[in-house]
Amino acid sequence: MLKFLKEKRLIIIVVFLILLPLLFLSSGSKSRHEMAWYERVVYFLTNPIQKVITNSVEGAFHAFDYYINILDTKQKNQTLEKKVSSLLQELSQLRETQLENERLRLLLNFKQRVSPFMVPAQVIAKDISNEFETVQINKGSEDNVKINMAVVTPQGIVGRIIKVTSHYSTVLTVIDPASRIDAVIQRTRARGVISGIAGAHGVMEYVRRTEDVQEGDVVISSGLAGIYPKGLQIGTVYKIIKKPYGISQYVEIKPTVSFSKLEEVFIVMSLEPLPQKKEN
Amino acid sequence: MLLKRLLYCTSLTLFLFLAGSLEPTLFAALFGHFKPHLLLLLVIYASLYRTIPEGGFMSLLAGYFQDIFSGSPQGFYMLSFMLVFFTIKILSQAFYVPGKKLEVLSIFLGTLLATLYGLVILSIFTDHAAHFFVVFLRSALSALWNTLIGYFLFAGFHTFDLWVGKRDTKKVITGDARS
Numbered sequence: 001m002l003k004f005l006k007e008k009r010l011i012i013i014v015v016f017l018i019l020l021p022l023l024f025l026s027s028g029s030k031s032r033h034e035m036a037w038y039e040r041v042v043y044f045l046t047n048p049i050q051k052v053i054t055n056s057v058e059g060a061f062h063a064f065d066y067y068i069n070i071l072d073t074k075q076k077n078q079t080l081e082k083k084v085s086s087l088l089q090e091l092s093q094l095r096e097t098q099l100e101n102e103r104l105r106l107l108l109n110f111k112q113r114v115s116p117f118m119v120p121a122q123v124i125a126k127d128i129s130n131e132f133e134t135v136q137i138n139k140g141s142e143d144n145v146k147i148n149m150a151v152v153t154p155q156g157i158v159g160r161i162i163k164v165t166s167h168y169s170t171v172l173t174v175i176d177p178a179s180r181i182d183a184v185i186q187r188t189r190a191r192g193v194i195s196g197i198a199g200a201h202g203v204m205e206y207v208r209r210t211e212d213v214q215e216g217d218v219v220i221s222s223g224l225a226g227i228y229p230k231g232l233q234i235g236t237v238y239k240i241i242k243k244p245y246g247i248s249q250y251v252e253i254k255p256t257v258s259f260s261k262l263e264e265v266f267i268v269m270s271l272e273p274l275p276q277k278k279e280n
Numbered sequence: 281m282l283l284k285r286l287l288y289c290t291s292l293t294l295f296l297f298l299a300g301s302l303e304p305t306l307f308a309a310l311f312g313h314f315k316p317h318l319l320l321l322l323v324i325y326a327s328l329y330r331t332i333p334e335g336g337f338m339s340l341l342a343g344y345f346q347d348i349f350s351g352s353p354q355g356f357y358m359l360s361f362m363l364v365f366f367t368i369k370i371l372s373q374a375f376y377v378p379g380k381k382l383e384v385l386s387i388f389l390g391t392l393l394a395t396l397y398g399l400v401i402l403s404i405f406t407d408h409a410a411h412f413f414v415v416f417l418r419s420a421l422s423a424l425w426n427t428l429i430g431y432f433l434f435a436g437f438h439t440f441d442l443w444v445g446k447r448d449t450k451k452v453i454t455g456d457a458r459s
Contacts, residue, residue: 021343
């Protein structure tokens with residue numbers, strides 16, 4: 001037996017190396033919900049580093065932008081630059097305040113519209129691969145984040161939580177190939193299911209061929225399944241292929257959320273409205 | 281000897297963690313969807329300069345890390361990386377002569393192969409849809425970055441191999457590749 005094992009060592013190793021991943025894959029062990037302890041260890045060790053790197057990169061980008069602005073002004077006039085610079089700084093501060101004001105007003109409206117129970121979170125890392133679209137955020141079970149909670153921005157739906165560690169979570173975005181959201185076309189109330197496509201934005205499946213769908217139509221969440229708030233924007237229709245046969249039409253969606261620039265998001269902790277105060 | 285082995289294993293683990301920390305953050309911010317793959321580069325290096333048991337285990341580990349940090353189904357990148365490892369291993373045994381040009385070509389082909397295998401696995405094991413042309417275009421651009429980074433990274437790996445006394449690179453490259 002031992003002799004056989006020694007002789008066939010290489011073949012056994014090759015078979016093992018191929019079979020192990022196949023076993024993982026075919027058993028469908030990605031129950032994306034459950035996280036093994038060793039996975040938690042990896043996340044525990046890397047998430048803080050990712051957070052630091054992301055903050056540093058963002059800081060460096062902002063500093064670089066600032067430097068470019070200053071350099072540009074310098075070239076125009078050395079003397080005038082100081083004045084312009086200080087004025088610009090003031091203006092920038094004012095603009096920043098104005099933008100912040102607008103943003104806060106928007107967020108307040110958004111919060112009132114969607115759910116009063118929302119927690120802000122920062123995106124600390126994107127998906128390591130180029131084919132899948134998940135993001136890591138800096139809120140976890142310690143902040144009462146749970147699996148399947150919706151993640152949104154004022155622009156629209158980002159996705160839902162699929163993994164949670166104590167301080168970090170993974171969000172499956174609407175453009176990931178594994179994502180499925182029940183949606184309706186706002187104008188005609190035509191129903192469909194939005195799923196992500198690797199290498200593209202997303203597609204709205206199961207939309208009946210007879211339904212009226214036009215480019216530019218806004219697609220919103222239907223609220224079914226109780227994960228996403230009803231009526232939130234998901235995207236707009238930008239390509240329709242309607243064949244003369246078949247029962248459904250091909251509708252491609254462009255998400256309203258800019259996933260490449262995603263920095264801050266909101267986790268919807270509960271979809272229930274605030275209890276109404278009883279009038280005496 | 282034991283100390284050097286320990287150093288080798290520690291460095292490998294650190295590299296895996298470093299790749300897992302850098303790719304989704306710094307590389308994602310700098311290169312977007314065309315970001316280079318440090319873990320894939322490790323797989324390609326292992327397929328060129330390591331034996332099947334050692335390189336295979338390294339590739340399995342790299343695939344596992346990639347799976348953890350990705351939204352992919354578990355085992356997706358493990359299988360994809362293993363297939364890349366064996367393909368390059370077989371090709372290298374037939375055609376590879378150690379040198380920068382073939383190294384660079386291996387990196388470029390390895391990246392494209394990883395995407396190709398990925399798409400095949402995706403279509404067999406999942407119901408996920410993919411826009412093949414766009415995915416491949418991204419992969420080609422990513423391959424260019426991989427080639428550029430790999431050029432320097434492989435030089436670093438060679439130096440490290442010599443430093444930890446892992447092997448006399450030149451001797452073993454020829455020995456491994458031809459035996």
